[in-house]
Amino acid sequence: MPSGFGDEVDAIVRVSGLVQGYGRANVLAGVDLEIGPGVLGLLGPNGAGKTTLLRTLATTTPPRSGTVEICGTRVASERTARKARRGIGYLPQEFGYLPAFTVYDFVRYCSWLRGVPGRRAHEATVNAIAAVGLASRQKAKMKALSGGMLRRAGIASAIVGSPNLLLLDEPTVGLDPAQRLEFRGLLRSLENTAIVLSTHLVEDVAAICDNVIVMSEGRFLYYGPPRELAGIASADAPGDSPLEKGYMTVLTGNEVPA
Amino acid sequence: MRIFWTEVRRSPLRWLFPVLVCIDLAALFGRNTYWIGVWPQASAAAQIPSLFFGPALAASAAWAAGRAHRYSFAEQFRASALPSWRPEIALLACTLAYGMLAYGVGVAAAAVVSLPDAGPGFLWPGYVLLGMGNVVGCTAVGHAIGRWSRSAFMAPVCCGIGVFVLLGLFGQSLGLFVLSGHPQVEVVDSALATRLMLAVAITGLALLVPLAAAKGTKRWRSGIMPRLAAAGICVGLVVVTYEIALGASLQTERAAPAEPLCSGGTPRVCVWPEDRKYLPELEKMANRLASLPSDRFKVPATFMESGLGEDKYAGFQIIEGSMWSVSPNMASSVLQETVKPYCPAANQAAEDRQMRAIFELTTWLEAWANGAGQPASVGGGPPGVDLRQVGALIKQPEATQFQWAKQRIDQINGTPCA
Numbered sequence: 194m195p196s197g198f199g200d201e202v203d204a205i206v207r208v209s210g211l212v213q214g215y216g217r218a219n220v221l222a223g224v225d226l227e228i229g230p231g232v233l234g235l236l237g238p239n240g241a242g243k244t245t246l247l248r249t250l251a252t253t254t255p256p257r258s259g260t261v262e263i264c265g266t267r268v269a270s271e272r273t274a275r276k277a278r279r280g281i282g283y284l285p286q287e288f289g290y291l292p293a294f295t296v297y298d299f300v301r302y303c304s305w306l307r308g309v310p311g312r313r314a315h316e317a318t319v320n321a322i323a324a325v326g327l328a329s330r331q332k333a334k335m336k337a338l339s340g341g342m343l344r345r346a347g348i349a350s351a352i353v354g355s356p357n358l359l360l361l362d363e364p365t366v367g368l369d370p371a372q373r374l375e376f377r378g379l380l381r382s383l384e385n386t387a388i389v390l391s392t393h394l395v396e397d398v399a400a401i402c403d404n405v406i407v408m409s410e411g412r413f414l415y416y417g418p419p420r421e422l423a424g425i426a427s428a429d430a431p432g433d434s435p436l437e438k439g440y441m442t443v444l445t446g447n448e449v450p451a
Numbered sequence: 452m453r454i455f456w457t458e459v460r461r462s463p464l465r466w467l468f469p470v471l472v473c474i475d476l477a478a479l480f481g482r483n484t485y486w487i488g489v490w491p492q493a494s495a496a497a498q499i500p501s502l503f504f505g506p507a508l509a510a511s512a513a514w515a516a517g518r519a520h521r522y523s524f525a526e527q528f529r530a531s532a533l534p535s536w537r538p539e540i541a542l543l544a545c546t547l548a549y550g551m552l553a554y555g556v557g558v559a560a561a562a563v564v565s566l567p568d569a570g571p572g573f574l575w576p577g578y579v580l581l582g583m584g585n586v587v588g589c590t591a592v593g594h595a596i597g598r599w600s601r602s603a604f605m606a607p608v609c610c611g612i613g614v615f616v617l618l619g620l621f622g623q624s625l626g627l628f629v630l631s632g633h634p635q636v637e638v639v640d641s642a643l644a645t646r647l648m649l650a651v652a653i654t655g656l657a658l659l660v661p662l663a664a665a666k667g668t669k670r671w672r673s674g675i676m677p678r679l680a681a682a683g684i685c686v687g688l689v690v691v692t693y694e695i696a697l698g699a700s701l702q703t704e705r706a707a708p709a710e711p712l713c714s715g716g717t718p719r720v721c722v723w724p725e726d727r728k729y730l731p732e733l734e735k736m737a738n739r740l741a742s743l744p745s746d747r748f749k750v751p752a753t754f755m756e757s758g759l760g761e762d763k764y765a766g767f768q769i770i771e772g773s774m775w776s777v778s779p780n781m782a783s784s785v786l787q788e789t790v791k792p793y794c795p796a797a798n799q800a801a802e803d804r805q806m807r808a809i810f811e812l813t814t815w816l817e818a819w820a821n822g823a824g825q826p827a828s829v830g831g832g833p834p835g836v837d838l839r840q841v842g843a844l845i846k847q848p849e850a851t852q853f854q855w856a857k858q859r860i861d862q863i864n865g866t867p868c869a
Contacts, residue, residue, distance in 0.1 A: 253529040255671045271671040278532035289524035293461040305454050308532035314453075350527075 237408035292336035485772025488568030495632030498582030510611030512593030570727030577638030626701030782816035
């Protein structure tokens with residue numbers, strides 16, 4: 194079972210035998226996974242099941258079979274899912290926002306949706322907005338923000354209230370290089386949080402992820418630290434960096450035995 | 452509560468609110484103004500605009516509720532730690548607050564313009580609550596459809612038109628609104644309660660829509676309480692709809708007041724206290740009838756509004772504030788006192804002459820009571836009566852008119868009974 198941490202007691206997410214799909218097709222085929230504090234990257238081609246895995250961990254979609262346990266809560270019903278969601282920050286791939294809301298209103302509204310207690314909501318909102326560098330724009334309307342600022346507001350809405358599990362689906366899309374650097378710094382600063390980061394940007398994985406999962410067709414092809422992924426790269430694999438070459442090596446099944 | 456205020460500050464309804472108020476006031480004052488100064492009529496009039504801005508409000512609610520799909524926010528709602536009805540109720544309450552405020556402006560306007568002339572009492576809560584029920588129902592329907600539909604524009608358009616058509620077709624027959632509120636009638640509490648319960652049930656249904664809106668998306672198994680609530684709301688909706696369709700009518704007759712409001716002169720005119728503003732004009736009409744030559748005309752001692760006497764259906768009715776609606780009854784009362792009791796004539800020709808004389812005399816008395824105006828021609832006037840001829844007659848010297856009237860009185864009194 195892939196495990197993103199050394200001590201099993203610290204597990205924030207435990208997934209066992211997870212099968213998930215839409216219609217007749219299974220998108221995830223019997224996934225086992227444990228996630229602890231740190232950053233776990235999800236790499237894979239389109240349709241690999243990354244978003245489906247994140248949505249399942251976000252508890253928005255119940256699995257076809259298998260078990261999902263988040264923050265000690267075995268998610269098996271709407272009630273238990275709601276309990277688990279209190280500890281989950283989620284930035285979906287299709288990030289929606291309410292354009293008439295100010296940044297502050299929007300992040301606070303998201304904190305309310307997440308069940309952050311009212312007495313903590315203001316402080317949590319201000320902290321989250323400051324963490325993404327939007328403190329000076331917190332009174333700006335969401336519709337007045339640039340694409341990069343919107344993405345940062347979305348990240349603020351995901352991290353507000355310091356969730357134990359942070360699920361980020363393509364969070365750096367629309368961010369310029371400087372903002373991506375800030376974003377990496379932000380993720381590094383979130384201690385004791387399990388962060389699952391789905392991305393196509395291999396350099397993000399190399400820079401901030403403690404572990405990486407390479408997925409294809411609903412299966413885990415690789416699980417381990419990015420540097421080890423880079424280490425198994427075959428010399429003739431396509432790619433510009435060792436990690437890209439390692440990723441492509443795993444995808445094409447030509448990895449060099451350790 | 453803070454989220455509610457956030458919704459209020461950021462709602463698209465804040466731009467539509469002036470439009471809703473304009474529709475409300477246009478519907479209130481644009482139809483007619485006879486209701487001003489009569490509390491039950493003013494209350495009914497204040498409720499009527501809910502029919503006009505209700506569809507607009509439904510469309511607005513559909514637009515506001517459609518944000519989950521319009522702005523791709525549905526996934527975040529699904530990931531909420533709150534029960535699905537809580538974000539819905541915050542938004543619905545916000546839309547409802549704007550709707551109620553627009554409705555409240557109309558109600559307040561009706562009260563303000565009525566205060567100077569009005570009789571005892573104030574706005575009747577039954578009619579005001581009925582309008583509130585319509586506001587709640589329209590908002591909830593709009594919210595439900597807007598949340599359910601994935602179409603940003605079709606939902607508001609279909610909602611606005613659909614609610615307007617449905618209210619137009621079935622609203623009056625189901626007693627969802629009233630067009631007038633005579634003092635003789637009042638809203639039945641139980642009937643009002645069923646209509647308010649219908650509004651509440653639709654609201655409950657609107658809060659359940661996110662569950663239905665996720666059709667095609669798998670959901671976690673709900674607990675027993677949400678399922679019981681959903682079943683209860685659906686059953687309640689059916690029961691309340693059945694009760695409204697087949698139950699008691701919305702309005703019922705009131706008991707006559709112990710002391711009706713009467714004029715001091717002779718003949719007296721007695722009205723429901725709420726109709727106080729009409730009393731001076733009614734007194735003038737009675738005085739005009741009393742000024743007829745007493746050797747030819749006999750005027751009753753009292754003219755009474757319907758519902759005040761022992762016979763509830765006797766007496767005059769004031770329809771939409773028109774004094775012409777009062778005069779036929781006053782004229783008939785004078786005629787009854789003046790000529791012999793009606794009996795069928797011995798032959799058809801005599802009967803035709805008698806009836807024509809009765810109708811002509813009644814029409815002339817109506818015009819006389821109204822200060823020699825052109826006789827009203829509702830439905831073309833009584834059969835066989837030339838209204839233009841009576842209109843010309845009423846402008847002739849009084850002696851000519853009385854001579855004309857005497858001929859009719861003699862004609863009636865001289866007709867032998869069968």
